[in-house]
Amino acid sequence: MSDSLVFVGFVASLLAGLATFVGALPILAVGRPTEQQENLMLGFAAGVMLAASFFSLIIPGIEQAQAMGASKAEASGTMVAAVLLGGLLLAHLNAVVPPLDRIGLGPRAIADARFRRVWLFVAAITLHNFPEGLAVGTSFGGGDMAAGTATAIGIGLQNLPEGFAVAGALTALGYSRQRAVLLALASGLVEPVGGLAGAALVSIATPLLPWALGFAAGAMIYVVLSEIIPEVQTRLGPGRRASSALMAGLVTMMFLDSTLG
Numbered sequence: 621m622s623d624s625l626v627f628v629g630f631v632a633s634l635l636a637g638l639a640t641f642v643g644a645l646p647i648l649a650v651g652r653p654t655e656q657q658e659n660l661m662l663g664f665a666a667g668v669m670l671a672a673s674f675f676s677l678i679i680p681g682i683e684q685a686q687a688m689g690a691s692k693a694e695a696s697g698t699m700v701a702a703v704l705l706g707g708l709l710l711a712h713l714n715a716v717v718p719p720l721d722r723i724g725l726g727p728r729a730i731a732d733a734r735f736r737r738v739w740l741f742v743a744a745i746t747l748h749n750f751p752e753g754l755a756v757g758t759s760f761g762g763g764d765m766a767a768g769t770a771t772a773i774g775i776g777l778q779n780l781p782e783g784f785a786v787a788g789a790l791t792a793l794g795y796s797r798q799r800a801v802l803l804a805l806a807s808g809l810v811e812p813v814g815g816l817a818g819a820a821l822v823s824i825a826t827p828l829l830p831w832a833l834g835f836a837a838g839a840m841i842y843v844v845l846s847e848i849i850p851e852v853q854t855r856l857g858p859g860r861r862a863s864s865a866l867m868a869g870l871v872t873m874m875f876l877d878s879t880l881g
């Protein structure tokens with residue numbers, strides 16, 4: 621393993637992570653959103669992350685497992701286990717979060733249901749940036765520059781709407797737009813950490829990659845289904861508006877991932 625490959629893997633995952641920041645910037649251009657718009661933005665963000673779970677985590681995870689010699693059934697079975705584990709962890713984390721506030725940890729007002737829900741969502745997006753970085757790092761660390769570049773570009777592109785999702789969700793909580801953008805940047809900076817680990821420890825990281833991708837997908841899907849969708853439905857009233865925002869986010873990410881990724 622040459623040091624230059626590790627460096628390239630790190631820089632590429634850093635650039636992909638910074639796309640999260642770039643994607644959040646449009647938030648600065650729009651005026652202070654109304655409560656309606658905030659909720660539509662949160663619904664859009666949920667759709668984006670739901671599509672991202674399948675197109676940029678689960679499908680690549682199955683492909684990665686197959687590339688390591690697993691049969692289609694074995695690869696899919698691995699993903700089933702990883703997705704369920706991710707969901708399970710979040711379900712438990714969810715139960716653990718409120719007491720954090722009582723001992724003075726966690727963001728302000730985390731005991732508030734809406735704060736807790738949106739922060740769990742942001743935490744899940746941040747968490748999934750680690751295996752994404754790992755994917756970029758391992759593909760460079762394996763020595764294939766073309767594969768590494770393609771992975772970095774694909775992941776960078778899907779980080780654009782994710783950055784918007786993070787910043788939009790935090791704006792919906794009442795954070796200033798500048799702060800929301802900076803927090804999106806912080807969540808994107810998890811990516812080069814994964815990138816460095818993946819490139820430097822490629823022989824260890826590669827077999828773990830499908831697990832990490834599936835785990836992150838399970839965590840994300842759990843949060844979207846159990847926290848964000850009910851939240852948006854309650855705030856906007858059941859029916860069309862929330863679902864339209866979600867569908868718009870879903871197809872935006874699906875299109876980006878399947879044409880450009």
Ligand SMILES: [Zn+2]
Pocket residue numbers: 672676748752778779782
């Ligand atoms: Zn992503």
